[in-house]
Amino acid sequence: MGLHHPTSPIIRLKCMELFHADPRDILMKRLKLPPWLVLLMPAIIILSAVVLIPLLLSLYSSFTSYRLTRPDSLFNWIGTFNYEKAVTDAKFWAAFGRTVLLLAVALNLEMLLGLSLALMISKVTRGQRALRTMMMFPMMFSPILVGFQFKFIFNDNVGLVNNALQSLGVTDTAIPWLVDGKLAMFSIIFAEVWTSTSVFGILILAGLYAIPRDPLEAAKVDGCTPFQSFRFVTLPFLMPFIYIAMAIRSLDVARAYDIVQIMTNGGPARRTELLWTLIGRTGYVDARMGYANAMGYVSIFLAIFFTIYFFKKLQSARKELGMGV
């Protein structure tokens, strides 16, 4: 236990009394479980039941030729065949590369936009609450809803964007936002950034509110320019918050399934196919679940890599600030 016990003998005696008087503590003692384990138990139990066991099941099925349409094929062991197939599959690597690209572009854009948004809002003196609420607006949208909304807005016939461009006379012809490969990718990134900038914004804003005033004032007294005090005082303090947001988002973007599914369904001609739409299609449409699970595992590792990376960053940022690990 990492707790400091009171040192005075009388108080310690009192604590012992209390310790024995509380039935919960007696239970804990009899079971000989450390309190942290008791506290973590519910989380561990539910995650093993709902995530770990199904994952083991799908790990097993990735070594079989399991097809949804033929349940008995679940017992047809074919070794690492599915993995070999995935690694040599050009479509898989194309989707992989696209996912990493989306991850890199979207995360960095969201971080920069979220940071500037949070800074702008924190500078406002009146109506800050209203602005904050407005900023959180996109967060309330389900990815399904975002996908539908931008499918509507980028629609080449009735969409808001084309209507506006045509009315303003920028273009005469309808721009095929979701039909052209490159434009479709752009539209998806736009939708992705639109939804998630506010996640960064709100977490960074929280960080800005929590900044202790003293170092900032000290910096001012020492003659720092506003930029310097931002760069050397504010930003390091914000880093843990940014890493938290980054880690959360990197997981979500890696699963960007709903938005793409609705907006383009991986099309046109697989130009916007991401890992998870490819996997979903292989699993449910082609019914080759074993192969889909094999590809799934490769991409889970991608996500795990990012999680651990950002977690390490978060830890070192916290250590620098002396928040304890």
Added chain:
Amino acid sequence: MASKINHRARHVALKWSHTAGLFCAMMVLCVPGLWIVLNSFRPTVEIMAKPPVWIPNNLNLDHYRAMFGGIGEGSVPVLTYFTNSLIISVTSTVIAILVGMAGGYAFARYKFKFKGGIFVGLMVTRAVPGVALSLPLFILFARIGIIDTHIGMILAYVALNVPFTVWLIDGFFRQVPPELAEAAEIDGCTRWQAFWRVEFPVARSGIASAGIFAFLTSWNEYALAAQLTRSTTSKTMPVGLLDFTSQFTLNWGGMCALAVLMIIPALILTFLVQKHLIAGLTFGGVKG
């Protein structure tokens, strides 16, 4: 003197660009949503009009009436989906918060072996996407007999939310100085009392914000719900929206109405908890 004027001018320019930037940002954030809301009140003819009608001259509630009335396009039982979504999201959020509080407290206050490893292990479970989880879960749930039930969905969503709530709440407890609880214990409180009377109130707002995130995740989740729900007994709103798409491909107005119905609870909840959210994120005040 000249430099003073210059300085002033720069200050004014900065202020204007600040306002302009904020205005643009807010436009981009709000217009897409408002566009959906606006279109839910417009007749289909006007939505499809070429050249576009910019100033709506005919707003009505037709799409909503059709959605709730069960005539023609309204054959999707929206209200049932709505109740399903509400029950599943609220229950799973409450459970996830309780589990997350226990877990977060353990991470914030105790030192133990493999702490970093266990933490990352918990987080990694969130990296598993719904698509990958849905099939084995489907098989498993069918075996136990909780497929297409509220309980099954609640269980799945609790698991979905726990890693994140543990993570956030850990952060919030970490910011409550341990000395506070120690002082309470010295004053004769048990650990349990110290937690509920001292540490919990301080971290309460942070926990509320974790709750919003959990609620929104459950309310909005699609990939799992699409596979684990089969009928009206447990289908949620996102699945309902897709039902709508498959049946009426071009009914933009009707879909907008359903979309609005889906946003409203999230909106209300966020408004209610917003005060806690921001207060929770500013309680740096405890350091005195």
